[in-house]
Amino acid sequence: MSKHRVSRRQFLNYTLTGVGGFMAAGMLMPMVRFAVDPVLKASAGGDFIATPQKVADITNEPTRVDFTFEQQDAWYTSEVTNTAWVYKDENGEIVALSPICKHLGCVVDWNKDKTNPDHFFCPCHNGLYTKDGTNVPGTPPIAPLDVYPFEERDGYLYLGKAKPRGGA
Ligand code: FES
Numbered sequence: 001m002s003k004h005r006v007s008r009r010q011f012l013n014y015t016l017t018g019v020g021g022f023m024a025a026g027m028l029m030p031m032v033r034f035a036v037d038p039v040l041k042a043s044a045g046g047d048f049i050a051t052p053q054k055v056a057d058i059t060n061e062p063t064r065v066d067f068t069f070e071q072q073d074a075w076y077t078s079e080v081t082n083t084a085w086v087y088k089d090e091n092g093e094i095v096a097l098s099p100i101c102k103h104l105g106c107v108v109d110w111n112k113d114k115t116n117p118d119h120f121f122c123p124c125h126n127g128l129y130t131k132d133g134t135n136v137p138g139t140p141p142i143a144p145l146d147v148y149p150f151e152e153r154d155g156y157l158y159l160g161k162a163k164p165r166g167g168a
Contacts, residue, residue, distance in 0.1 A: 047160075048149075048150070048151050048153075048158035048159060048160050049067055049069045049082075049158060049159055049160075050067065050153070050156060050158055051065050051066075051067040051084070051156065051157045051158065051159055052065070052066075052067065052156070053065045053067075053086060053156065053157040054155055054156060054157070055094070055152045055155055055156065055157050056155060058086055058087060058088050058094060058157070059087065059088065060087055060088055060089075060090075061087060061110075062085045062086065062087040062097075062110040062111075062120075062131065063085070063086055063087065064083060064084075064085060064099075064110070065083065065084045065085075065086045065096075065157070066081055066082070066083050067081070067082055067083075067084070067159060068080065068081045068082075069082075082159075083099045083107070084096045084097065084098065084099070084148050084159055084162075085097045085098075085099055085108075085110055085120065085145075086157065087131075089132070094150055094157070095132065095133075095147070096147065096148035096150050096157070096159055097120070097133045097145045097146070097147060097148070098145050098146035098147070098148065098162040099120075099145075100145070100146065100162075101122040101124065101127050101141055101145075102127075102135060102141045102142060102143040102144070102145065102146075103122065103124070103125060103127050103140040103141045103142065104124060104125070104140075106122050106123065106124035106125075106127075107122075108120040108121060108122045108127070108129065108145065109121055109122075109123070113126075113128070116128055116136075118131060119131070119136070120133070120145065122140075122141065125139075125140045126139060126140070127139045127140045127141040128141075129141065129144065129145055132144075133145035133146075133147065133165065143164065143165075144164075144165045145165075146162040146163055146164055146165070147162060147163060147164075147165050148160060148161075148162045148163075149161070149163070
C-alpha cells in the first residue's frame, strides 16, 4: 500500500478546490474582459485606417470607398471591410459618410432612386438622405448618416471611426 494514499477528506478537498477555482475563473474572466475591452477597442478603432482612395481623385460625386483592416478582439483577429461614401462639397471640403441607414441599419446607396435623384437611398424602407447625409423628413430614418473623421496621408484618404454628426 502506498504511503501517499489520499484520504476521502483530502480527495473531497482537492476536488472542491478544483471545481471552485474553475467556477471562479469562469466568473472572473468576463469581468477582466470587460475591464480590458476599452483598451483593446481603442487600439483597433481609435486609429485612422488607410483607404485605397487618393485624395486628389475625390470629386463632387459621392463615390463608394471600401477599406479593410484587421480588428483585434481579445485573442481573436478578424479582417473587417467597411465602406464610406466620399466626395468633396461645394467648398472643396472632403465629406465621408457612413453607409449605414439610421433607421434599421441597412446600407444606403447613392442616386439609386430615380424619383429622387442625387440622394442617398435606403432600399429597405425607402429611406432618403440628402447629399450631406441629412435624413429627409417623412421617410423612416430618424437621424443623419454618421460621419467619418478623416486625414490625408501621403496623398491617400485615411478614415477614423464613424460618429453621429456633431458627436464627440
Ligand atoms: S433601414 Fe433604411 S429605411 Fe429602414
